[in-house]
Amino acid sequence: xxxxxxxxxxxxxxxxxxxxxxxxxxxxxxxxxxxxxxxxxxxxxxxxxxxxxxxxxxxxxxxxxxxxxxxxxxxxxxxxxxxxxxxxxxxxxxxxxxxxxxxxxxxxxxxxxxxxxxxxxxxxxxxxxxxxxxxxxxxxxxxxxxxxxxxxxxxxxxxxxxxxxxxxxxxxxxxxxxxxxxxxxxxxxxxxxxxxxxxxxxxxxxxxxxx
Amino acid sequence: xxxxxxxxxxxxxxxxxxxxxxxxxxxxxxxxxxxxxxxxxxxxxxxxxxxxxxxxxxxxxxxxxxxxxxxxxxxxxxxxxxxxxxxxxxxxxxxxxxxxxxxxxxxxxxxxxxxxxxxxxxxxxxxxxxxxxxxxxxxxxxxxxxxxxxxxxxxxxxxxxxxxxxxxxxxxxxxxxxxxxxxxxxxxxxxxxxxxxxxxxxxxxxxxxxxxxxxxxxxxxxxxxxxxxxxxxxxxxxxxxxxxxxxxxxxxxxxxxxxxxxxxxxxxxxxxxxxxxxxxxxxxxxxxxxxxxxxxxxxxxxxxxxxxxxxxx
Numbered sequence: 001x002x003x004x005x006x007x008x009x010x011x012x013x014x015x016x017x018x019x020x021x022x023x024x025x026x027x028x029x030x031x032x033x034x035x036x037x038x039x040x041x042x043x044x045x046x047x048x049x050x051x052x053x054x055x056x057x058x059x060x061x062x063x064x065x066x067x068x069x070x071x072x073x074x075x076x077x078x079x080x081x082x083x084x085x086x087x088x089x090x091x092x093x094x095x096x097x098x099x100x101x102x103x104x105x106x107x108x109x110x111x112x113x114x115x116x117x118x119x120x121x122x123x124x125x126x127x128x129x130x131x132x133x134x135x136x137x138x139x140x141x142x143x144x145x146x147x148x149x150x151x152x153x154x155x156x157x158x159x160x161x162x163x164x165x166x167x168x169x170x171x172x173x174x175x176x177x178x179x180x181x182x183x184x185x186x187x188x189x190x191x192x193x194x195x196x197x198x199x200x201x202x203x204x205x206x207x208x209x210x211x
Numbered sequence: 212x213x214x215x216x217x218x219x220x221x222x223x224x225x226x227x228x229x230x231x232x233x234x235x236x237x238x239x240x241x242x243x244x245x246x247x248x249x250x251x252x253x254x255x256x257x258x259x260x261x262x263x264x265x266x267x268x269x270x271x272x273x274x275x276x277x278x279x280x281x282x283x284x285x286x287x288x289x290x291x292x293x294x295x296x297x298x299x300x301x302x303x304x305x306x307x308x309x310x311x312x313x314x315x316x317x318x319x320x321x322x323x324x325x326x327x328x329x330x331x332x333x334x335x336x337x338x339x340x341x342x343x344x345x346x347x348x349x350x351x352x353x354x355x356x357x358x359x360x361x362x363x364x365x366x367x368x369x370x371x372x373x374x375x376x377x378x379x380x381x382x383x384x385x386x387x388x389x390x391x392x393x394x395x396x397x398x399x400x401x402x403x404x405x406x407x408x409x410x411x412x413x414x415x416x417x418x419x420x421x422x423x424x425x426x427x428x429x430x431x432x433x434x435x436x437x438x439x440x441x442x443x444x445x446x447x448x449x450x451x452x453x454x455x456x457x458x459x460x461x462x463x464x465x466x467x468x469x470x471x472x473x474x475x476x477x478x479x480x481x482x483x484x485x486x487x488x489x490x491x492x493x494x495x496x497x498x499x500x501x502x503x504x505x506x507x508x509x510x511x512x513x514x515x516x517x518x519x520x521x522x523x524x
Binding site: 171172173174175176178181184 | 339342343
């Protein structure tokens with residue numbers, strides 16, 4: 001972090017420029033497992049955002065007290081505390097989502113995005129900036145999961161958020177909601193999103209030269 | 212004088228992608244004819260839709276991606292025809308269309324077009340369709356017409372039946388050989404497949420290594436595990452897969468040793484899936500799995516370059 005970033009910049013950075021799914025390609029395991037439907041993607045995204053926000057704030061608060069040598073175990077303890085909270089909340093209030101996501105809720109502990117943000121950002125920046133970073137990264141993660149979940153749900157089940165949109169004559173392509181379809185569609189969406197982003201970047205760079 | 216300088220070798224071979232693919236198409240004629248005769252006009256529609264959509268998909272992609280249009284090399288037509296022959300005659304016609312588009316766009320063009328795909332396009336498309344639409348892809352029917360006199364009663368009304376693999380003993384060896392059995396359009400008539408195999412062997416399109424080791428290991432392993440080896444070969448898709456799909460140049464090893472490993476590996480996986488797996492037939496998945504280990508086989512069987520010293524010599 002050479003120059004001072006604004007909080008708005010940090011937040012938007014997480015959603016767009018350094019989107020954890022499409023730009024950093026972190027946390028592929030939950031991306032594949034939790035996007036069998038748009039609802040599951042949303043649930044996983046919100047849970048991860050909550051953990052990310054909480055752990056970023058706490059780790060940023062403790063950043064001057066954690067010895068550098070044991071920082072990773074310390075981060076993991078903080079993160080797993082928040083994951084346990086989230087797991088209990090989901091189990092208590094949204095049992096259907098709890099059943100759908102299963103093992104992948106406790107596995108948020110080892111989600112690369114959360115540990116990466118703790119290590120790369122929260123351990124070095126102020127509390128407010130870390131909170132903005134956690135929210136931005138979480139929102140970027142959630143939006144990406146919803147996008148992938150929607151595509152997989154439409155192709156594999158003919159519905160969006162559980163609402164049947166393609167009618168009874170549509171023959172769903174089951175592989176889209178299975179693991180191999182997850183890999184294939186994630187790869188395709190990743191490629192499409194990045195080609196669009198690079199095209200936009202090229203266009204804005206061209207404008208900059210003219211002006 | 213206009214002399215053109217170029218690097219050697221300066222031999223011009225008769226073979227091109229186009230002539231090789233043409234030979235494969237010629238070798239597929241008996242199988243196609245037998246399938247259309249046995250399953251009627253419906254089979255012809257399935258084949259037509261799959262070939263036309265494969266060629267169209269290739270053409271449209273190459274136009275849109277501003278690449279040289281290479282539809283004339285016939286490889287898309289071969290992919291489409293093999294895919295159509297891999298489907299039962301009673302599939303709804305949107306299935307061969309979607310299958311061909313998956314084969315050409317997803318498996319072949321996205322990896323860089325001809326020669327760059329790491330799996331056989333027709334095979335992976337069939338695998339994806341089998342997993343996605345299991346009901347439609349396994350509606351096997353008895354043939355509408357039969358070849359020769361036989362105990363099998365032909366049924367013009369498309370009576371659905373289980374694949375002959377479930378109970379091969381219900382059919383006598385003659386029916387299994389000429390194809391008076393339920394199955395996909397291309398796999399049933401073993402005689403036609405063997406004619407195509409001999410043709411490709413004769414003109415040198417393929418070598419015997421993969422088909423013979425593939426079919427041989429299926430027979431041997433089935434016999435060891437206590438089933439009739441002839442039934443194991445003649446009732447399912449082993450012959451068709453071994454002759455026309457395992458021999459795809461792009462997705463199998465470079466050397467003869469590699470071919471033999473490839474064929475035996477396919478055979479073992481087929482028998483394991485048939486005996487212990489959830490699907491009645493495993494040819495598709497066997498070939499796909501061996502496609503993915505092809506680079507490894509190439510590495511194991513790499514020849515020492517002449518003039519270099521052995522590492523542990």
